[in-house]
Amino acid sequence: xxxxxGSARATGTWQHIRxxxxxxxxxxxxxxxxxxxALTFGAYADLRDLLAELSRERAVRALVLAGEGRGFCSxxxxxxxxxxxxxxxxxxxxxFNRMTGQVVRAIREAPFPVVAAVHGVAAGAGxxxxxxxxxxxxxxxxxFAFLFTRVGLSGGDMGAAxxxxxxxxxxxxxxxxxxxxxxxxTEAERIGLISxxxxxxxxxxxxxxxxRRLAEGPALAHAQTKALLTAELDMPLAAAVELDAxxxxxxxxxxxxxxxxxxxxxxxxxxxxxx
Numbered sequence: 001x002x003x004x005x006g007s008a009r010a011t012g013t014w015q016h017i018r019x020x021x022x023x024x025x026x027x028x029x030x031x032x033x034x035x036x037x038a039l040t041f042g043a044y045a046d047l048r049d050l051l052a053e054l055s056r057e058r059a060v061r062a063l064v065l066a067g068e069g070r071g072f073c074s075x076x077x078x079x080x081x082x083x084x085x086x087x088x089x090x091x092x093x094x095x096f097n098r099m100t101g102q103v104v105r106a107i108r109e110a111p112f113p114v115v116a117a118v119h120g121v122a123a124g125a126g127x128x129x130x131x132x133x134x135x136x137x138x139x140x141x142x143x144f145a146f147l148f149t150r151v152g153l154s155g156g157d158m159g160a161a162x163x164x165x166x167x168x169x170x171x172x173x174x175x176x177x178x179x180x181x182x183x184x185x186t187e188a189e190r191i192g193l194i195s196x197x198x199x200x201x202x203x204x205x206x207x208x209x210x211x212r213r214l215a216e217g218p219a220l221a222h223a224q225t226k227a228l229l230t231a232e233l234d235m236p237l238a239a240a241v242e243l244d245a246x247x248x249x250x251x252x253x254x255x256x257x258x259x260x261x262x263x264x265x266x267x268x269x270x271x272x273x274x275x
Contacts, residue, residue, distance in 0.1 A: 010053055016043040018068075019050065024061035024215035025208070026054060033069025038077035039125055041084075044099055047129075051106035061215035061222075061274065063110070064207050065133060066117040067126075075124025075147060082151065097157075100125065104159045107132040108230050111223040113214045117207035118142045118194070123182075128158040131167065131193075134226060135210060138185050138194040139203040145182040155180070166233055168192050218256045219274030 018029040028050065030037035054060045067073050076082060085093060107114050107129070116122075116130040119139035124147045130136050146164070148157045155161065155177030164173040168191045176183060188194045198206040214222060224247050232240040251257055255275050263270040 016046040025211045026060045027064045030067045036071045036074035037067040040080045047103045061219045062211040063114045064211045071120025072118045072122040073126025104132045115207045135195040137196045137207040142185040143182045147180045150180040218272045
């Protein structure tokens with residue numbers, strides 16, 4: 001994401017999500033607890049636009065995505081989205097579906113790690129938002145359900161058919177996307193869908209700790225590692241090792257690389273600058 005912007009000011013207030021920042025960590029909370037944080041058109045748009053702004057400003061070094069109340073996110077709001085889409089023409093439907101995909105792309109292409117803190121339900125689009133994150137820290141109460149076929153749609157929504165097989169393998173992904181059955185935290189850990197199974201009630205704390213650890217580390221190295229993980233998913237080996245070589249050559253000219261050597265020589269901890 002380019003840091004160069006036009007004349008538009010950064011958004012000061014977000015209507016459909018809650019955003020806080022502290023010490024390089026942004027926390028984005030889906031805040032419709034009475035609706036299990038069901039997503040609306042406005043929530044999708046806010047997530048898309050917020051991620052673009054944070055990616056450009058380069059002040060955020062890690063992001064936590066969480067849900068308020070009893071669950072992470074129950075997916076698209078049945079009345080406000082599913083009901084509304086029945087009245088849309090093909091062009092409008094395409095615009096909407098492209099927007100939801102842009103949110104997933106923004107998570108994957110953001111130049112900082114994204115940590116999903118999942119408790120309770122993560123269903124439909126909520127499951128895909130968690131899937132798109134770099135890390136998924138889950139409470140024992142967490143359950144993931146890719147429900148798209150249950151409503152008569154393709155299980156490959158918002159990039160799920162691309163991302164899920166690469167995270168848990170084709171066999172498990174086929175079962176989850178085709179049948180739409182819920183996967184509880186213990187099985188999600190077994191098949192590799194979650195990064196860390198937290199103790200009950202400590203998911204937010206553990207996700208925040210991981211985000212702080214990432215934010216305190218070498219941000220440029222994290223950004224490039226994330227970029228390579230995404231870019232090389234479909235590359236042949238020869239192209240991947242060439243891209244690795246070019247990336248390392250660039251990073252070897254960075255201030256952080258020189259700082260590591262200085263810190264090692266002086267027997268102290270590095271002071272990472274992210275450049």
